[in-house]
Amino acid sequence: MENRLLLSVLLLVGIITFEISTPLAAKPLFRLEREVNACNSSPEIQVSADKYAVCKNEKWAPVIVNLNDGATTVMKPLREVEGMPVSTVVAERSMRNASLMSGKHRDYQGYEVLWTDGTTVGVHVTGYAYALPDTPPKHAKCGGELKIHEKLQQYYCPACNQLVSSHDAMKVTHVNQWATVNLASGKAAPVAMPDGRLLLVGNDFAGGVFWFARLEPCAPACTKTQKLTLFSINTTTGARSAEFLIDVPYRAKGPGYRTAVSPSGKTLLLVEYDELQDKTRGFLADPVVSALVVTVATKGVVRMDALMTTYGFAIDEKNDRLYLGSNQSAKLVVRKMSTGALIKEWSIPGGMAHLSLSADASRLYVFTKGEFQVVDTVKLTTTSKVAVKTLFPGVDKWMTADRVITTQDGLRAITPALIRAELGPWGVPDPKSGFRVFLLP
Structure with a gap:
């Protein structure tokens, strides 16, 4: 009997001890899941709903990172991918003007990965197309008609005896292409897009x-x-x-x-x-x-x-809500999406960096300049928060307002690797590191 009583007491003490040592809030508020150092920059565009991120290494080659296991795929620099649109090649620098005057010259300068599913990559290619104007152009300075210098193959103004930049005298069109890259074959298939910026x-x-x-x-x-x-x-x-x-x-x-x-x-x-x-x-x-x-x-x-400098926004179609967060105004505003009517606004000390919603829209994740907060979207009250310096020792403030990405499943946040700035306790991206993946509560 005494043994049974002693056993019961021990079990009761054990249960109480377990409950005290494992509180209900045992789930980490904001936990580092992975450090990704395969590149020297953090992702700038959300290229996948929740599985992949793309950054760049020291050679500016895209690196595809699987967020689930950290596996990486390093691509060639995009200009070197077979089939990718490239600038018109001229044999010598002195022949560039002649190439421009041909009306077929192309200069492609921008290559940006905008989407991937892990096997295929979508790249937005931007550049300029040069063509001769329909009528002889006029000199902006004196109004004189421009001529083409036969030897230099460049526009000049006889009245001013002055050479004029081809970019200023010719028809210059901002051109775009969408290039789909098959990662297995390493080849690109470009398709023309509408012109313009x-x-x-x-x-x-x-x-x-x-x-x-x-x-x-x-x-x-x-x-x-x-x-x-x-x-x-x-x-x-x-x-x-x-x-x-x-x-x-x-x-x-x-x-x-x-x-x-x-x-x-x-x-x-x-x-x-x-x-x-x-x-x-x-x-x-x-x-x-x-x-x-x-x-x-x-x-x-x-x-x-x-608001001024709106850095954070989140769209909740189910509950007809739009969340807008401002840096300079240091406010978070909630409006009805269908009408714009104000639901609530409150101050955010230090300003806003980023906003996102959990998958079920029950929690709003608020990245202020000084801390990370979780807001109950029913009561619109803060339920928990953690200081930035807890996540990045020595750093008191985010300085990466437009460099935070959160996945659509509400599970992860991607941020640059932050280090303390030389002139103050704010964070700046570490040029020697890639990015960090945090688990959201």
């Missing part, structure tokens, strides 16, 4: 397309609005998938946008970028800085006021 909107991983935008010129006829073309490219074939026009606020100097695509691909977000010119107002007016919510199916646009 394109804005990268983002991947619709569910629909298998990448969205781009292009502002349509309208000056000097523009008044309040101008047209913006939105179109999508099939990431595996390069074929155009959808295209439509929307009206956006006209900005004389051209707007800068921060963009996002909802996980379902049904909603696009364009947020104008503005900065404070004094303590009360930004540079944009009539209207002030705008956030545009675009419904792909209906092509409808809902405009709402945004």
Whole structure:
């Protein structure tokens, strides 16, 4: 009997001890899963919903990283991939002008990986095409008609006796191509895309397309609005998938946008970028800085006021919510997506770096400049937080506002490897390291 009683007491003590030593919050709040040092930069674009990330090594060659196991695939520098669009080759530098004057010269300068499924890579290639103007060009300085110097093969102004840059005198078109690279064969299959300077909107991983935008010129006829073309490219074939026009606020100097695509691909977000010119107002007016919510199916646009330097945004279609976080305004704002009506706003000391949602939208992950927070999206209250210096010793603040990526499954956050800056306790990317993968709660 005494032995049974003693055993019961010991079991009870053991249970109590176990409960004390393993509290309910045993799941780590924010835990380092993996250090990736196969490259010397952190990913800048989300190229996969939740499985892959792409960075660059010291030779600027893309490195594909499997987020599940850390395995890496190092590609050739993209210019060297067989079949990739490349600039027109000239035998000698002195022959470049003649090549430009041929009207067939191409200069490809940008190669950016925008998508991968681990076996195929989608690359956006950008450059310039040069062609002779339809009529003899005029010299911007004196208005004289330009001629082609027979020996130098370059435009010059006889009236001023001055050479003129071919870039200034010829028809120069910004050209784009989508090149699909098969990793097994190492070959690229390029497809022509619309000309013009394109804005990268983002991947619709569910629909298998990448969205781009292009502002349509309208000056000097523009008044309040101008047209913006939105179109999508099939990431595996390069074929155009959808295209439509929307009206956006006209900005004389051209707007800068921060963009996002909802996980379902049904909603696009364009947020104008503005900065404070004094303590009360930004540079944009009539209207002030705008956030545009675009419904792909209906092509409808809902405009709402945004904030200065919006670095964080998250789209919750299920609950009709849009989360916007500002660095300079140091605020987090919640609005109804369908109307723009304000639901709540609160201050974020030190400013905002990044926002994302858990897969079920029950938790909002808030990366402020000084800490990482978890917000209950029902009560809109902070449930837990951890200081940046806990994650990166010696670093008190993030200085990587647009360099944080969170996977769509809500499991991981990708950040640069941060080290303490020489002039202060803020973090700067470590040029000798790649990036860090953290597990989200």
